[in-house]
Amino acid sequence: MLLERFYDDDLAQASYLIGCQATGEAIVVDPRRDVQVYLDAVSKHGMRIVAVTETHIHADYLSGTRELARATDAAIYVSGEGGLDWQYGFDAHLLYDGDVVTVGNIRVQARHTPGHTPEHLAFLVTDGAFADEPGYMLSGDFVFVGDLGRPDLLDEAAGGKDTRFQGASDLFDSLRNVFLELPDHVQIHPAHGAGSACGKALGAIASSTVGYERLHAWWGPYLAADDRAGFVSELLEGQPDAHAYFARMKKENRDGPAVLGPLDELAEITAAHALAMLSAGGAVFVDTREPNEVRAGSLPGALAIPAVGKTAAWGAWAIDPEREKRPLVVLAHDRAQAEDVRAHLLRVGIDSYAGYLTSLAGLPTVTSAxxxxxxxxxxxxxxxxxxxxxxxxxxxxxxxxxxxxxxxxxxxxxxxxxxxxxxxxxxxxxxxxxxxxxxxxxxxxxxxxxxxxxxxxxxxxxxxxxxxx
The missing domain is CATH 3.40.250.10 (Rhodanese-like domain)
Incomplete structure (x- = not known):
């Protein structure tokens, strides 16, 4: 069995490729929207993607499930749990608690683990070539290394009212009835790491085990003492800000993100062309340089989205595609950096680009106050x-x-x-x-x-x- 992790430091998000080396079949779990990385991986390993799935309706990035399925003709599997309000709005095979997706000799079993969201699934993975019981859990936003998925995002980002308390209680039950019923040796591979806003104290280590989390995670004593009220209070206390764009991600991921298909190279444009578009109000200028370079002089009305650090999240703070329909003109060092910025911004649904330029020479600039x-x-x-x-x-x-x-x-x-x-x-x-x-x-x-x-x-x-x- 092949289990490969793809980690996006920008959004602190992990996706996974699980492949059967005997049959060459593979499934991808929680893919991001710029899907070439998965296509390159299966090409390298001589495999083909036959299924794509996700653990839940994500709030912090735009899912690549439909994008990858279109590129590979793979079957889509999503949760059918959670009630009418949490059903996906696009065609897919629905998974319920206990359902199994078979990929060659590998069994991927869905377990309903509500709490972070009502429809949330975790996936138990059995390598049938070596064992007849699960050895791995892809835990999504259910269990992180040292922490748990926050249950308050429906209130903070999806218009819910006091759903956090039921979510926290559901998470207590999911831990007790699913997670702690697993053997200690089962490896845990979560969908996020340190820096994600999906929890408050995520560890930076890539994976853990059921036994380690049982012994050392903050929530262990609450479960051992059957202290539901203490667990709920501790879980909800001190969660980080829920960014405003999370509401848009929830809606788009539920209804089905637009499928982009293969992307053309970004065109390099001249300063005169850029100025003409900007003067006519036909584009938005995005300066990707270091913050102090932007302060020293950028175009009037430019947005600043540095091409270092949290480019995707910063882009979603500054641009709401539901309100801003004009394409972006990106200032970057070169084409490679401009393409990389676009790849990051696609992950949060910022899809329209007029081109890029590499210098402000010949353009009017203003310094920041x-x-x-x-x-x-x-x-x-x-x-x-x-x-x-x-x-x-x-x-x-x-x-x-x-x-x-x-x-x-x-x-x-x-x-x-x-x-x-x-x-x-x-x-x-x-x-x-x-x-x-x-x-x-x-x-x-x-x-x-x-x-x-x-x-x-x-x-x-x-x-x-x-x-x-």
Whole structure:
């Protein structure tokens, strides 16, 4: 049996290829939307993809299930569990608790594990060439390394009302009735790792075992003591922000993401062509350079989506494809980087591109408005906006600052004043350039705090040192 993991550091998302080497058949679980990586893998291993499936209706990225099935003529399998509100809106084979998909000598059994979402499935994998019992679980967003899938996203991102409590209770039962009934040796391969917003304390290790999680995960003592109320309280406490784009992902993944097919190469365009499109309002300019390069000078109205770090998530913070229908013009170092940026943005449903250019030469530029920490107090009646996570804000913030996470600020502009200077900051400046440029493009002038929160802390420390001496 072949079990290969494909990990996207951008979205902290894992997908899996499971193949039978005897028959050359393979199944892919939780694929991302840029599917060439799976096609390359089966070509390398001399296999063919005969089935595609997913553990649940995802909220943090756009599923590649339909894209990969179209490219390979594979059968699609999705959950039929969860009730009428959680049925997929496209043609597929439905899986219920206990159903099995056979791939050569491999058995992939669906187990209904509600909690993170009502329809959630985990997959028990049996390598029939060596064993007659499961040795692996692809746990999706049910069990992570050291943590569990959050049950509050339906409230936070899908318009639910107090569904988190039932979800948390369901998760308690899924652990007790499914997970803890498995032998300790079963290996756990989750759909997310550290950095994902689908939980609050995900481990960075790629996999675990039932036995290790039983002994060491935070939830173990609650299950051992049958303390449902304590489990629910601890699980719901301190979950990270649910980004606004999660609601769009839920809907698109339920109904079926658009199938793109093979993509043409991005065309390199001239500065004059780019300027003509932008001046006519026919395109949106995206600057993918480092944050400080953008601050030093970019096109008026440009969005900032750095091509390092969390490009997909940052893109979804700054662009809502349901409202923004114009194609993107991408500023990148070269074609390879522009294509890579597009691949990341496709994962969150940003699909339309007019081309790319590699230089701002010949184009008008503006610098970003900034204020130093030392001069912040000189701004009369400034509205200071912290765009970090709630946990970061709680650990320390600029006195008097309000907080709206960078992943929600473009959707909550009604909370911003229209008669005060707005000063924004994050931890070190990367998230802040994404949020501030998005707000500027939306017609809301903002000033960035130089160095963001860490710069403000350093300035305070220098003042204290000088006062002490």
């Amino acid at each position: 900034t204020v130093t920490p030392e001069s912040l107090a000189d701004l009369d009646d400034a509205f200071v906006l912290d765009v970090r996570e709630a946990s970061e804000y709680a650990a320390g913030h600029v006195p008097g600052a309000a907080r709206i996470g960078a992943g929600r600020v473009l959707w909550e502009t009604d909370r911003l004043p229209t008669d005060r200077t707005i000063v924004t900051y994050c931890q070190s400046g990367a998230r802040n350039i994404v949020a501030s440029q998005a707000l500027r493009r939306a017609g809301i002038p903002v000033i960035e705090l130089s160095g963001s929160y860490l710069g403000w802390v350093r300035a305070r420390q220098q003042i204290q040192t000088m006062s002490a001496s």
